[in-house]
Amino acid sequence: MSSDLPNTREDDMDPPRGSHPHPQNSTPPSTPPAPAPSPEAIAITTTWQTLMDKGRTHLARRRMELALQSFSSALLLCETHPAVLGPSQRFRVLGDLGVFIAGEVGSVLRQLGRLKEAEKRFEEQEADAKRLGGMEGARCRALGGLGVVGYQLALRAWEERKDAKEAEGLVKSAMGRLEEGGRVAREIREEEGKYWGHGPTTREREASAWEALAEGRLSLCYTLLADMDASRREAMMEKADQAARQAICYSRHLDGSVLPMSQFFYGRVLLRRGKKELALQQFNPKSDWAWNWGVTTPAMAMCKEPSEEHRGYLREIIDAGADLDILDNDGYTALDHAVFSGDAESEEIVLNGLRRHLRLSGADLAARRTEAYLRKGYREILQEKLRPILYQHAETPDCVKQLRRVYAETLAADSEKSALFDHLKYIRYADFKRFGRLPRSSDGLVRSYRLEQPGEEENELDVLIFFSYRWVNQDRTLDTPDDTDHTPDDTDHTPDDADHTQYRRMIDAAEAFLRQNPTVDAERLCIWMDFACVDQDNPGTGVSALPIIVTQCDAVISLVDETYYERAWCCVEAMMIGGLECSHSSYTVHRWYEHMSADAAAAAAATSPGSSPEQSDNQNNETGGWTLQRARGLRLNMKDKKLTYEHDRQKVMFLARQSGLLGRLRY
Structure with missing residues (x-):
């Protein structure tokens, strides 16, 4: 009988179903195992x-x-x-x-x-x-x-x-x-x-x-x-x-x-x-x-993700009466998010809505737009440029120097930001000490931080102290006789009194700081104080840069007296360093000191048992008995803080909200 399969031998055919293909006593051929993969x-x-x-x-x-x-x-x-x-x-x-x-x-x-x-x-x-x-x-x-x-x-x-x-x-x-x-x-x-x-x-x-x-x-x-x-x-x-x-x-x-x-x-x-x-x-x-946190509104969501579709919806809800002044968790409005996203059309839709609903003037709308662009600058500089350095390099000795370098590089590369924010400026402490009084911005003592070029000597700026103080000059012609406040953009006369009290306190505080920090070279110690480092004839960019400037200072010294914490501008500056330095924050590179009378320090110690003042050893000098101690980390509230010029209220509150970007705290 012939087979339908030509050239097929019997042993080539499949075995019957259920049978073993090889004799029981024979060893089936085995495939060599694959080599084990290497650890790499x-x-x-x-x-x-x-x-x-x-x-x-x-x-x-x-x-x-x-x-x-x-x-x-x-x-x-x-x-x-x-x-x-x-x-x-x-x-x-x-x-x-x-x-x-x-x-x-x-x-x-x-x-x-x-x-x-x-x-x-x-x-x-x-x-x-x-x-x-x-x-x-x-x-x-x-x-x-x-x-x-x-x-x-x-x-x-x-x-x-x-x-x-x-x-x-x-x-x-x-x-x-x-x-x-x-x-x-x-x-x-x-x-x-x-x-x-x-x-x-x-x-x-x-x-x-x-x-x-x-x-x-x-x-x-x-x-x-x-x-x-x-x-x-x-x-x-x-x-x-x-x-x-x-x-x-x-x-x-x-x-x-x-x-x-x-x-x-x-x-x-x-x-x-x-x-x-x-x-x-x-x-x-x-x-x-229960506490006053914000929410994200539909208008904000549409401004965050601009498109032709979302712009149409945005017009619909604005026409219906949507509130464009609601703040989100970070204190931003719908206009802020339109500016952040870079969508000019959404920005214009929101501005038109504000004009119609709130009957704002052209000047008011321009001010709101400027503030939104400032907030964008703060977010990009503080959050995207400086905050990563604080997180990654907080334990390194040159952390603050890196902050200064990155800020200078940012302004050099971005003309829009350099038009909004002033460069870092300072006065050498030796020059300040020789000058004999508080210098004005036009007195020629101020220097601008600049990037070092290859082969240049190290920058003269090593440690920078920011002085926060009241303007105590009572001799100016003002809206109110009780002028104990200051604003960095005042342009008349000096912020000090005839006895140069604030100047002498700054000298005393700086000397105490040097004694408490013996590794600091006095020749490379510099200071920042508003009357000198903010251009008094054109203060806008200097005032706007305040939160960013504080970030680049090694220490803030508050010249505390009986009304310091009642004044709005003083509290804003304290809030800025508080967001960076206080124990709630993850940063450890900034220090906040209070310079106060010995009696006030003793009273503060009595109400804060855990505090241990680091005292100046020059308490009986001609400026009076003063101590320099680490600040108590007060939680400040801007409500009802005093201002000499009420029209500064909006500016102060704006800066207070921005201080929340400097740390984990939100004010």
Whole structure:
């Protein structure tokens, strides 16, 4: 009998099912085991996986720069270690990068109003995320992007062409994508909740945010359907109301812009249903905290993420009466966030709203805009430039010198900031001591800090003391005879009295400081005092720079007397150093001293048993008995502090709020 399989030997054929392919007594051939990976290969693979996990986490949280950083580092590992990380790992990195890039390009195109192109990019992102697997967060974002673009296309078809059929088809497609995104997010949240029972995890919160945004966008879709068909308006508005309420529910305990945008969606539905007062409660939310912390309003959220869509919503809520003067947790307003984001159109929308609602003059609006740009400068210089140095180099002896160098470099590289903030200026203590009185800015003693060039000798400025004091001159012609306050931009006469009391106290305090800090070289000790270091003929940039100047001083010495802590300007300066030096802060490089009479020091010690004054040993000199001791770390409140010129109140309060940037405390 011939076989249907030519040239097939019996021992080449598969054995009968259930039989062993080799005789019992024979040893089957074995495949040699793969060599164990080296410790270096294990470390490289672990690092690569960590970078990939971080990249996906950052991508899900919309931290795009960090996501790109992680994926780029993972790709670099693939290129430098091809023997360990082969084509499959490289493919995974490129796939994740593709998902990342498609989502970013889609978002940019949507903000530019190029909706059809944006739709294509989001479709690519969704398809790639689904194909690669394990990228549910990116898929949710893609579906959300598709839903938003679909809604905007439907809105355009209805408003520009009144094409109800096209608009309805587009909006229903958008709703399908939003519902699918919400379903995926819900699955993530529920799956995560199975394994973690001690409160929501970060991933659960992210999923809740995606659900909230999907429901909020669905409320927009239902509202559009209501506008297109009067016969079903009430039914559609009821569904819009339900979706917006659900968005509020999902976002109630979330940070960022999710809750304020959900409040906007719900407020918009209420406004469309004729419930304006209830709508304004959503547009102008109140803090839930017993203490006076701020909240992020819908207007702030829209200014933080400017786009054509958000600018339209911003106009809507301003027309409805949204309060643009509400402060967030950091003391910022909607105008501040418009300036921070660099969006001139949003900035103009907010300014127009302030003009209409508060009837502000052109000068008032200009002042508000200037303050917003100052706040932007403070945030960028203090938070982004100087604060990292304080955290990373607080224990190094040259920390303050690094702060001075970085500030000088920042002003040299940024003409906008150098127009807002004065350079660091100082007086050599030796010159100050010889001068015999408080010098004015025009007396020629002031020097400007400059960057050292290669080969130059070390900068003469080593230790810098900031003097905070009252202007005690009673001989000026003033609005009130009880002038015990000062403002750094006063221009007339001297802040001292005929006996040069404040000048002599500064000398006494500086000498005591040198005795208590014997390693400080008196020849390289310098001082900052406002009458000399703020240009008295053009004080604006010097006053604005006060919080930044304090940061670059090694010590602040407050010349305390019976009314020092009653005066607004003195308290602002104390608050600035308090945010840096007090025990609540993480910084240890700044020191705050109080120079006061021996009797006052004894009274302070009696009320603060733990204090141990470091006394000057020159208590019986001609300036009287004084002590120099570390400050008590008072918590100051600006309420009811006295000012000679009441028009300075807004400026003082503004600087007081900025002092919160210098440490963890918020004033």
